[in-house]
Amino acid sequence: xxxxxxxxxxxxxxxxxxxxxxxxxxxxxxxxxxxxxxxxxxxxxxxxxxxxxxxxxxxxxxxxxxxxxxxxxxxxxxxxxxxxxxxxxxxxxxxxxxxxxxxxxxxxxxxxxxxxxxxxx
Amino acid sequence: xxxxxxxxxxxxxxxxxxxxxxxxxxxxxxxxxxxxxxxxxxxxxxxxxxxxxxxxxxxxxxxxxxxxxxxxxxxxxxxxxxxxxxxxxxxxxxxxxxxxxxxxxxxxxxxxxxxxxxxxxxxxxxxxxxxxxxxxxxxxxxxxxxxxxxxxxxxxxxxxxxxxxxxxxxxxxxxxxxxxxxxxxxxxxxxxxxxxxxxxxxxxxxxxxxxxxxxxxxxxxxxxxxxxxxxxxxxxxxxxxxxxxxxxxxxxxxxxxxxxxxxxxxxxxxxxxxxxxxxxxxxxxxxxxxxxxxxxxxxxxxxxxxxxxxxxxxxxxxxxxxxxxxxxxxxxxxx
Numbered sequence: 001x002x003x004x005x006x007x008x009x010x011x012x013x014x015x016x017x018x019x020x021x022x023x024x025x026x027x028x029x030x031x032x033x034x035x036x037x038x039x040x041x042x043x044x045x046x047x048x049x050x051x052x053x054x055x056x057x058x059x060x061x062x063x064x065x066x067x068x069x070x071x072x073x074x075x076x077x078x079x080x081x082x083x084x085x086x087x088x089x090x091x092x093x094x095x096x097x098x099x100x101x102x103x104x105x106x107x108x109x110x111x112x113x114x115x116x117x118x119x120x121x
Numbered sequence: 122x123x124x125x126x127x128x129x130x131x132x133x134x135x136x137x138x139x140x141x142x143x144x145x146x147x148x149x150x151x152x153x154x155x156x157x158x159x160x161x162x163x164x165x166x167x168x169x170x171x172x173x174x175x176x177x178x179x180x181x182x183x184x185x186x187x188x189x190x191x192x193x194x195x196x197x198x199x200x201x202x203x204x205x206x207x208x209x210x211x212x213x214x215x216x217x218x219x220x221x222x223x224x225x226x227x228x229x230x231x232x233x234x235x236x237x238x239x240x241x242x243x244x245x246x247x248x249x250x251x252x253x254x255x256x257x258x259x260x261x262x263x264x265x266x267x268x269x270x271x272x273x274x275x276x277x278x279x280x281x282x283x284x285x286x287x288x289x290x291x292x293x294x295x296x297x298x299x300x301x302x303x304x305x306x307x308x309x310x311x312x313x314x315x316x317x318x319x320x321x322x323x324x325x326x327x328x329x330x331x332x333x334x335x336x337x338x339x340x341x342x343x344x345x346x347x348x349x350x351x352x353x354x355x356x357x358x359x360x361x362x363x364x365x366x367x368x369x370x371x372x373x374x375x376x377x378x379x380x381x382x383x384x385x386x387x388x389x390x391x392x393x394x395x396x397x398x399x400x401x402x403x404x405x406x407x408x409x410x411x412x413x414x415x416x417x418x419x420x421x422x423x424x425x426x427x428x429x430x431x432x433x434x435x436x437x438x439x440x441x442x443x444x445x446x447x448x449x450x451x452x453x454x455x456x
Binding site for chain 1: 168169277281322323325326329330333347350351354355358410411412414415416417419420423
């Protein structure tokens with residue numbers, strides 16, 4: 001797996017970043033796709049990008065606790081105002097994608113596994 | 122031995138190689154100088170290398186540089202680097218007004234490289250001395266190209282590192298970790314309590330976020346803080362989902378953290394069943410928010426070094442969690 005900067009993911013996968021624009025230098029090794037909060041608490045890893053359809057403020061608490069790199073809301077779902085307010089406080093980037101969870105996860109996986117380069121790098 | 126290698130300090134002295142990082146006084150080092158010695162080339166380099174081949178045309182190169190927003194690429198042939206082509210080469214070609222040609226006719230073939238495990242200061246020196254905009258980075262063991270480094274990468278890495286250290290310093294300033302050393306007594310504990318409102322999802326998690334911040338300020342290991350915060354969060358969510366409210370009390374002792382989560386009902390009728398992964402009595406709307414997956418108590422148990430759960434139907438539930446402050450090893454993940 002490669003390490004990719006959040007800024008590159010935002011650019012290549014067309015994400016609309018809503019806050020914490022100064023955090024795009026964060027490094028991402030993995031994505032985690034789940035809509036169950038406890039599942040993310042148990043199985044998310046530091047530095048993950050979390051792909052979810054949940055839009056309420058508690059997603060920020062989860063991301064903060066696990067040290068996630070950011071949250072991607074799929075299907076163009078809009079974060080609640082309170083969610084953005086908390087994300088600003090905690091400095092956690094919230095991004096919106098028009099893709100489905102399936103498509104976004106697949107494209108992110110392709111980016112991170114980097115199958116294009118025959119040098120293995 | 123070359124003259125500039127006569128003293129160990131001067132061969133890689135930033136004041137010789139790069140004015141930008143030089144300090145006025147050779148015996149006093151600035152933070153940046155310290156960092157350029159401490160950080161390795163591999164810490165700053167770009168790992169996603171875009172490469173070209175000797176037969177790529179100059180007109181294609183323009184599109185490659187533009188699309189990837191880069192200023193040059195290593196030129197690879199049969200897994201080997203045979204040169205570097207840069208935007209400067211491109212501009213020269215454009216200026217000459219000559220016809221399109223393969224990269225191999227315009228690339229630099231005598232390429233300066235860096236080893237990944239060299240200190241950053243060497244890269245700064247080499248970039249300055251050669252005037253190149255980028256240096257390919259080679260793994261010392263395998264001899265393979267594993268990255269590319271530019272001045273921009275170095276500056277970005279240094280700024281990022283400074284930001285992290287500044288943040289750590291800020292935390293340190295608040296740190297009250299010595300509090301226990303200053304208190305004399307056979308038994309010392311710092312206790313703080315938050316109340317949790319039942320059924321109020323907009324504020325759910327606030328008590329645990331507060332707990333996390335307090336523990337961080339006390340200078341407790343991040344791994345321990347994370348486990349305590351997750352356990353407390355799951356317990357808090359349970360109080361919010363199922364009860365009319367309760368309290369979370371944390372007691373920090375020199376060797377452990379004890380967290381008590383108490384509520385006044387309705388209680389758990391079958392504790393063994395509640396402990397099973399996936400078992401949940403949460404209502405549909407709670408589940409739609411992503412809560413009530415039946416993983417809460419399981420997660421708490423995974424995070425805690427010891428857990429006690431006592432519940433009486435209609436009376437209430439008392440959950441007590443102990444986390445050993447000195448056990449900083451990764452706990453097994455929930456599966």
